[in-house]
Amino acid sequence: MSDLKLVEAPEGIQGEGFFATSLNKVIGMARANSMWPLPFATSCCGIEFMATMGSNYDLARFGSERMSFSPRQADLLMVMGTIAKKMGPVLRQVYEQMAEPRWVIAVGACASSGGIFDTYSVLQGIDKIIPVDVYVPGCPPRPEQIIDGVMRIQDLVRDESLRRRHSPEYKQLLASYGIV
C-alpha cells in the first residue's frame, strides 16, 4: 500500500456504483489541487519563494508542481517583492494576459503595501493596480508563510462558485481597476 496521501472526495451522496455531488465542488477540488502559479519575483521575497519551490519546502506537494512562466497558462499570479511605479504597467499587463479564473497573492510587505519603501518611486501595494486575493505579511515571509498563503488561495479556489466570475460584483471589481 502506497503512503501517498490523496485528496478526499467532496461531500456527496454515495451508493452502490454511483457518487453524486455538485459540479462546483468537483471542479473546485480539481482546480485547487492543480494550481499553476506564475511567479513574478522582483526581490528578496522571490528568494524566499525559490526556497519554497525547492525540495525542502516543496510547493509541489500542494499541486503546484509546474511554475508557469507564461501568463496564458497560469492560474495564480504570485507577486513577490517591491513593485516600482515603472514596473506597475508591466505587472498589470501580465495580469490582463492571464485567463479567467485567475487569483493573485501578494507576498511580503512590499507587494502588499509598499513596505519600508514609502517613497515617490514605489507602488504602495499592488492592490493599487490589480485585485489581490491573499496577502502574505513578512519582510520577507518564511517559506512556511508563503505555503500558508498558497493554501489559503486553495481554500478560495475550492469554495469558489462557478458563477462568481460572471457575477456583476466581480465585473464591478474589475471595472474599478479599469480592467475589462
Added chain:
Amino acid sequence: MALNNDIVLSRLQEKFPDAIREAYINFDQLNIEIDPAHNAAILRFLKEDEEMNFNYLTDLTAVHMPEQTGKEIGVIYHIHNLYDNYRLRLKAWIPESEPVIATASSIWLGANWMERETYDNFGVRFDGHPDLRRILNVDHMEIFPLLKQYPLEDSSREDKDDRFFGR
C-alpha cells in the same frame, strides 16, 4: 611619476587660471570646484592629457543645496586615473533657475546614462547630450524628485496620520 594632488592642482591652475575656483582636501581626496562654463574643457583636458590620463569616470551625479542662493545645484564628477590609481572629485555649481551644464558624454561614453539619471532626479540639463530623457522614473513624472522642495514620501498614501509622524 605617479600622479599626486600637487601635480594635478598646479597643472590645472596653470592651464585654466580663471576656471579653478577652490581646492581642498576632503576624505583624503582632492576636491576642485570649477567654473561650470568651462567644465567640458577641463574634463577633456583631464581625460586626454598624457600626464593626467583620467581614463575612468567613476560617477557623475548632483546635489541640491537650496540655501546656497545662485548656486543651488552642484554637479559632481568622480574621476579615476586607473594607471596611477589616483582619484579626483570635481564640483561645478549651477543655479537652480537655469540648471544647464555642458555634457561629458562625448568625453566618457559612460557619462551618457549617468547624465540621464542626473537629469531624471535633479533636472540638470546637459547641453549637447545625445538623448536626454528620463531613465529610472516613470516617463510621465512631472517633478525632479530629489530636489528638496519635493517630499520623499509617496503622495498617494492615505493611511498615514500626520500626528503620529510628529507633523
